[in-house]
Amino acid sequence: MTGLDARVVVERARHRTDLALRAEPGDVVAVVGPNGAGKTTLLHALAGLVPVADGAIRVGDRVWADATRSLPVPARDLGMVFQGRDLFPHLSARDNVAFGLRTRGRTRRAARAVAQEWLDRLGVGDLADRRPEQLSGGQAQRVAIARALAPRPAVLLLDEPLAALDVRVATALRIELAQHLAAYDGVCVLVTHDALDALTLATRVVVLDEGRVAQEGTPAEVSQRPQTAHVARLVGLNVLRGRGAGDAIVLPHGGVITVVEAPAGEALAAFPPSAVTLHREEPAGSARNRWRAEVRSLAPHGGAIRVHLSLVGEGQDLIADLTPGSATELGVVPGVAVWASVKAVEVTPYAASPTR
Numbered sequence: 001m002t003g004l005d006a007r008v009v010v011e012r013a014r015h016r017t018d019l020a021l022r023a024e025p026g027d028v029v030a031v032v033g034p035n036g037a038g039k040t041t042l043l044h045a046l047a048g049l050v051p052v053a054d055g056a057i058r059v060g061d062r063v064w065a066d067a068t069r070s071l072p073v074p075a076r077d078l079g080m081v082f083q084g085r086d087l088f089p090h091l092s093a094r095d096n097v098a099f100g101l102r103t104r105g106r107t108r109r110a111a112r113a114v115a116q117e118w119l120d121r122l123g124v125g126d127l128a129d130r131r132p133e134q135l136s137g138g139q140a141q142r143v144a145i146a147r148a149l150a151p152r153p154a155v156l157l158l159d160e161p162l163a164a165l166d167v168r169v170a171t172a173l174r175i176e177l178a179q180h181l182a183a184y185d186g187v188c189v190l191v192t193h194d195a196l197d198a199l200t201l202a203t204r205v206v207v208l209d210e211g212r213v214a215q216e217g218t219p220a221e222v223s224q225r226p227q228t229a230h231v232a233r234l235v236g237l238n239v240l241r242g243r244g245a246g247d248a249i250v251l252p253h254g255g256v257i258t259v260v261e262a263p264a265g266e267a268l269a270a271f272p273p274s275a276v277t278l279h280r281e282e283p284a285g286s287a288r289n290r291w292r293a294e295v296r297s298l299a300p301h302g303g304a305i306r307v308h309l310s311l312v313g314e315g316q317d318l319i320a321d322l323t324p325g326s327a328t329e330l331g332v333v334p335g336v337a338v339w340a341s342v343k344a345v346e347v348t349p350y351a352a353s354p355t356r
Helices: 039-047 093-103 108-121 137-149 167-183 195-201 219-224 229-235 324-330
Strands: 004-011 016-023 028-032 054-059 062-066 078-081 155-159 187-191 204-209 212-217 238-245 248-250 256-258 265-271 277-279 289-301 304-311 317-322 337-342 348-351
Touching: 004 039, 016 039, 016 054, 016 187, 016 204, 016 212, 028 039, 028 195, 028 229, 039 078, 039 155, 039 187, 078 137, 093 108, 093 137, 108 137, 137 155, 137 167, 167 195, 187 195, 195 219, 195 229, 204 219, 204 229, 212 219, 219 229, 229 238, 238 317, 248 265, 256 289, 277 317, 277 324, 289 317, 304 324, 304 337, 317 324
Parallel strands: 028 187, 028 204, 078 155, 155 187
Antiparallel strands: 004 016, 004 054, 054 062, 204 212, 238 248, 238 265, 248 256, 265 348, 277 337, 289 304, 289 337, 304 317
16 A cells, blocks of 8 residues: 655635645544634545645655646545445445445456455445445445445545434444554545544544644644644643743733743643633632633533633633532523633643644
8 A cells, every 4th residue: 555645735715725644554644623624625635526726646656636637536546435425326235335346347246245245344244235225324324434445445535424423323333443444554534523533543633724734643642732722622621822931821812821831932721621610709719820701601511511611801712611519509601700710730831833
């Protein structure tokens, strides 16, 4: 198998995507970011569904696309699984999986035999003769994954493959998919909004923001030190951005968060929702970090109540986890003014990385 080396520049009416992505055989690269960050544009450019205005997409020694030419989709050695599955409605599950093998020159008999093997691996071998409308969502997605993997493509593109499934089915399929990706020796690019997908399936995580790479690293590196508010929310952390100065990080509008030791320059401060204490009056305790905030929303979160807050005058948000009893006692409802406090020892400061 061969690796992927791509610089993708796509021009839209009011949006420009300009990012680089490199991966070695066996890599599973999870691409995350908010809506409009460029995730789908990247996937469609790799697939040949949108042209690149600049840069180049190389797989091994083959150029799939650059500013002057673009290989058609069938000429690219890739497999694709999208959220909607997009199985051929007139074909059986077996013939759906065999389709890619047939386009690569396999005989009908050989392609159907390999297809049956893949359906068996994914636990739907007994459904091989059914058509897509006769399959449940989880069954159809297993067929779609088998269809993408069966030809052993150089590049596998997965676009929110578990998003349309219920939690139980998605959990089971995530475990199965992890096993198959571990044995896959091509490059997999996985677009997801789910932190579990990124943390359990990926070997690397690439964070996009406004059409550029904002952060990349191992799942552990990205989850422990997120560089964007979107990723912070995905992994359940609060992250405030400012500039380091001694034992404090100065927020953009003059607020301060005290830390043990702040990095110089652009800096971030991370702390879990459980470290945030809420008060109706300004606290007088030992916590040196305290801000006025407004409650935006509440939602159940396991056995706790997760409270979404806006810091007054700072343009940054926090999340706090309260027990149901504490939420009731404080009278925490949307629109209520509160004070939020965090002890300095609960805060992890680190340098902000430049957007690429």
